[in-house]
Amino acid sequence: xxQKILFGTAHAVYQHRLLRSALEMFFIGGIFxxxxxxxxxxxxxxxxxxxxxxxxYSFLVALKSIFSGQQIIFTTLPSFPDMLxxxxxxxxxxxxxxxxxxxxxxxxxGITGKTGIRLSCGAALLQSLIIVxxxxxxxxxxxxxxxxxxxxxxxxxAWIFYRARRRGDSGVPIGVIGFAVLLLTGANDIxxxxxxxxxxxxxNIGFFCFLFAQSILQAYRFRTINEESxxxxxxxxxxVAKRTAQLTQERNKLSHIAKTDGLTGLHNRxxxxxxxxxxxxxxxxxxxxxxxxxxxxxxxxVINDTxxxxxxxxxxxxxxxxxxxxxxxxxxSARWGGEEFLLFFPxxxxxxxxxxxxxxxEFFNSHLFxxxxxxxxxxxxxGLSDFKGGQEEVEEVLQHCDYALYHAxxxxxxRGVIYSEALQPATSSERPS
Amino acid sequence: xxxxxxxxxxxxxPTDHDLRVQEGHISLSGSPSSAILALSxxxxxxxxxxxxxxxxxxxWTLLQxxxxxxxxxxxxxxxxxxxxxxxxHGLEPGxxxxxxxxxxxxxxxxxxxxxxxxxxxxxxxxQGKPQISFARPVYSFMPARASTS
Numbered sequence: 233x234x235q236k237i238l239f240g241t242a243h244a245v246y247q248h249r250l251l252r253s254a255l256e257m258f259f260i261g262g263i264f265x266x267x268x269x270x271x272x273x274x275x276x277x278x279x280x281x282x283x284x285x286x287x288x289y290s291f292l293v294a295l296k297s298i299f300s301g302q303q304i305i306f307t308t309l310p311s312f313p314d315m316l317x318x319x320x321x322x323x324x325x326x327x328x329x330x331x332x333x334x335x336x337x338x339x340x341x342g343i344t345g346k347t348g349i350r351l352s353c354g355a356a357l358l359q360s361l362i363i364v365x366x367x368x369x370x371x372x373x374x375x376x377x378x379x380x381x382x383x384x385x386x387x388x389x390a391w392i393f394y395r396a397r398r399r400g401d402s403g404v405p406i407g408v409i410g411f412a413v414l415l416l417t418g419a420n421d422i423x424x425x426x427x428x429x430x431x432x433x434x435x436n437i438g439f440f441c442f443l444f445a446q447s448i449l450q451a452y453r454f455r456t457i458n459e460e461s462x463x464x465x466x467x468x469x470x471x472v473a474k475r476t477a478q479l480t481q482e483r484n485k486l487s488h489i490a491k492t493d494g495l496t497g498l499h500n501r502x503x504x505x506x507x508x509x510x511x512x513x514x515x516x517x518x519x520x521x522x523x524x525x526x527x528x529x530x531x532x533x534v535i536n537d538t539x540x541x542x543x544x545x546x547x548x549x550x551x552x553x554x555x556x557x558x559x560x561x562x563x564x565s566a567r568w569g570g571e572e573f574l575l576f577f578p579x580x581x582x583x584x585x586x587x588x589x590x591x592x593x594e595f596f597n598s599h600l601f602x603x604x605x606x607x608x609x610x611x612x613x614x615g616l617s618d619f620k621g622g623q624e625e626v627e628e629v630l631q632h633c634d635y636a637l638y639h640a641x642x643x644x645x646x647r648g649v650i651y652s653e654a655l656q657p658a659t660s661s662e663r664p665s
Numbered sequence: 666x667x668x669x670x671x672x673x674x675x676x677x678x679p680t681d682h683d684l685r686v687q688e689g690h691i692s693l694s695g696s697p698s699s700a701i702l703a704l705s706x707x708x709x710x711x712x713x714x715x716x717x718x719x720x721x722x723x724x725w726t727l728l729q730x731x732x733x734x735x736x737x738x739x740x741x742x743x744x745x746x747x748x749x750x751x752x753x754h755g756l757e758p759g760x761x762x763x764x765x766x767x768x769x770x771x772x773x774x775x776x777x778x779x780x781x782x783x784x785x786x787x788x789x790x791x792q793g794k795p796q797i798s799f800a801r802p803v804y805s806f807m808p809a810r811a812s813t814s
Contacts, residue, residue, distance in 0.1 A: 235731050235767020235801075239753070240701040242805040245763035248701050249803060303768075306800050318799040368797065 256301050259436035264294040266443045273450065282338035286446055289331050293439045296324035301433060319363055322371060326359045329382055336389055339407070339449075340396040348388055355381045386415065402456055403449040410445025414438045493567040495545060496552025504566030504574045509626050511564070511578055516621045523585030525575040525616040526633040527551075530645040532571035535610060539603035546601055547571075547610050554595055559588070574630075582618045582650055589614050589648050597646070611646035613637060686751060688727060693755035704764075705730055709750040712738040718779040719750045719814055731767065744795065752814045763805040771797050777806040778813050 238245060267290025274283040298305045299321035305312055330352040337344055359378045363371045389411060397404040417438025423429045491503030499507070508524065515522050529535075529547060536544040551573065555565040559575070568574045577585050593612060600607045615636025619629055636651040649655070684696060686706025696702065709719060710728035719725065728737055730749070738745045756762065764775070772786035772795045783804035787796040806813075 235769075237704040237730065237767060238701050238765040239704050240763065241698055242761040242763040244699050244701050245765050245803060245805075249765060303799075303801050314799045315797075368799075 252301070253304055253307060256297065256436055257304060259440050260294050260297045260304070262440050263290050263297065263436070263443060266440075266447060267291045267294060269447065270450075282335055283450070285331050285335040285338060286443070286450075289328050289335060290443055292324040292328040292331065293443075296321050296328070297436055297439075299324075301436065315368065318368060319371075322363045322375060323360055326356050326363065326378060329385060330356045333385055333389065336392050340392055340399075340401055340404075343392050343395045343399070344388075352381075352385065403452045406445050406449045406452065410442040410449075413445070414442040417441075493552070496548050496567050498552045498555060498573070499564070499566035501566060501568055501574075504564070504568065505626065507564055507566075508574070508576055508629075511576060512619060512624075512626055512629065514578075515619055519621055520579050521581055521618055521620040523577045523580045523582055523616055523618050524629050524633050525577075525585065525589055525614050525648075526568065526630065526637045527573040527575060527589075527612050527614045528637055528641065529571035530611045530613055530641075535608070539601070539605060539608060543601060543603040543608075546603075550599060550601070551596060551612070554592060554599075558592060558595065563588075582616065585616055585618070586648060586650065589616065593646070593648065613640040613645050614648040615640055615651060616648060617651035686730070689725070689750060690752045690754065693753065696755075698757070698760075704751060709752075710734070710737060711748040711750070713746060714748060715746055715774075716748050717776050717781075719752075725750065750814055752812060754812045756808045756810075756813055758808055758810060761805050761807050763803050765803045766801060768799050768801050771795075775804050777808070780806070782806045 238248070240248070267287045269287075270283045270290060271287035274280055274287060277283065299317040303314075303317070305317055306314060330349060333352050334349055337349060355378065359371070359374060359381075362374050393404055393408050393411070396407075415438075417434040420429070420431055421433050421435050423431075491499055493500045511522060529551065532544065532547070535547060548567075548571065552565075552567070555573070555575070559565060560577075562579070563577045564575065566574045575589070577588065580588075593614070597609060597611050600609055615633045615638065617629060617632035617636060624632075632651040635655040635657070636649040639655050640647050640649040643649070684691060684693070684702055686704055686708060688707050689709035691702075691704065691706070693702070706729070707727040708730045709725040711722050711725050714722060714724070716722055726737070728734060728749070734747060735745055738747045766773070766775075766785070769785060772788045773784060774781065774788075775783045783802060785800055785802050786798035
């Protein structure tokens with residue numbers, strides 16, 4: 233007789249047995265529910281194999297428990313074959329060992345190789361075959377040897393904990409506490425079984441505490457993963473914001489390039505055309521008047537030929553900066569092409585426009601340009617026309633300015649001419665090119 | 666921690682060193698009637714022989730319980746067998762007592778004062794070989810006198 237024999241009044245013994253059975257059922261139920269919880273976690277998150285292994289381990293422990301201790305299964309189902317029960321209990325114990333080891337490998341990945349788990353699985357498989365195919369006297373005898381195999385797992389798992397702790401893995405102390413409780417209760421049961429200490433069987437408490445510690449560990453890891461996920465989301469959000477700002481900047485830059493003349497810094501012809509059309513539409517809708525002017529630098533080809541293209545560029549740059557500095561913010565200037573420029577002045581009549589243009593012309597005339605040969609001054613001519621909300625299209629308004637400019641050039645340059653119908657050529661061949 | 670404390674309070678230590686079985690005897694004198702005792706210690710043991718009462722043999726030895734008993738017997742016809750016996754003193758006549766065996770993993774018959782009170786497993790079933798059992802049975806009996814064995 234290798235287990236303790238209890239004795240007392242029938243009432244006390246049955247009460248004792250009932251109480252122990254109730255407590256065991258409580259723990260078995262708790263372990264089973266934890267198993268269900270881990271299995272549910274696995275279903276929600278199929279990649280977490282550690283949850284599946286812990287669920288399997290919990291179910292195996294619960295299965296073993298109903299055949300052990302007060303043997304609840306035989307109390308509730310007296311006809312259940314006890315030989316099948318003892319085989320199932322042994323099988324559950326044996327299979328649970330490599331599952332638990334694999335669980336630790338998944339929990340702390342990259343610490344151990346496959347040799348340990350292979351050996352553990354091999355030993356478990358061998359013992360399982362003995363349990364299934366041999367009589368109980370045989371597998372009970374080999375069970376003692378298998379207990380030695382189980383004992384070898386303890387330092388192995390301790391080593392995994394040690395490496396995980398050194399590596400800085402989270403939640404290792406919680407795992408160690410759970411495993412230590414499992415070991416202590418296991419040691420208690422062995423010593424109690426042998427009559428060395430007078431306590432009680434506590435394996436179910438040990439399993440429950442171990443599994444509960446793992447659930448704390450899982451919760452701790454979920455929190456860490458959640459925090460990491462939040463951080464990733466935040467980083468992503470910041471990266472997107474940064475990238476959006478960069479793209480906006482690039483877009484603005486491209487937009488600026490698309491509507492700016494690179495040499496003079498003035499708007500280019502395409503943008504000038506758009507803005508002129510907008511301004512004409514505005515005058516047409518809200519009333520008022522505006523002045524449009526085309527400017528042409530006098531003898532620009534001669535300047536290029538005499539002083540070089542760099543000097544020509546200087547002239548263009550100067551006129552660009554002159555327009556930028558001297559015009560109102562509401563006025564508009566653009567390089568129309570070559571040495572020609574477009575200007576328009578919103579809410580301005582012809583007289584006011586001419587005053588501004590004359591002022592610009594005098595400023596430009598007074599500027600001395602320096603070349604390799606000698607200093608020189610440059611003039612420009614202009615033609616201007618007004619728009620008071622009539623039916624003229626933008627091309628027509630520009631044509632009027634062009635006629636006036638042509639006339640200014642024809643009548644001696646360095647001057648401005650206001651458009652009138654008399655300036656229109658009689659035939660198209662007389663139009664300025 | 667609360668669960669552990671509750672468990673200890675729910676499971677009072679089932680024995681006391683003063684009540685340890687010694688040389689095949691244990692006395693219940695002085696122990697509360699509600700106490701549950703672990704009948705651990707030196708039981709009388711008769712190897713390779715099955716008897717109902719201690720008076721049927723004078724070849725008793727002592728064997729520690731709980732402990733594996735296989736080494737104390739020599740297999741006969743493939744069977745290992747023996748008889749455990751214990752004298753319990755201080756019983757109250759008319760009170761129903763119960764003995765809760767541990768998992769034996771064998772065939773057993775239990776007697777109180779030579780009277781059969783229960784069994785586990787079958788020694789000679791129809792299959793022609795013992796049918797062992799791993800159940801943890803509880804057997805009750807009512808002693809007619811203050812001591813029983």
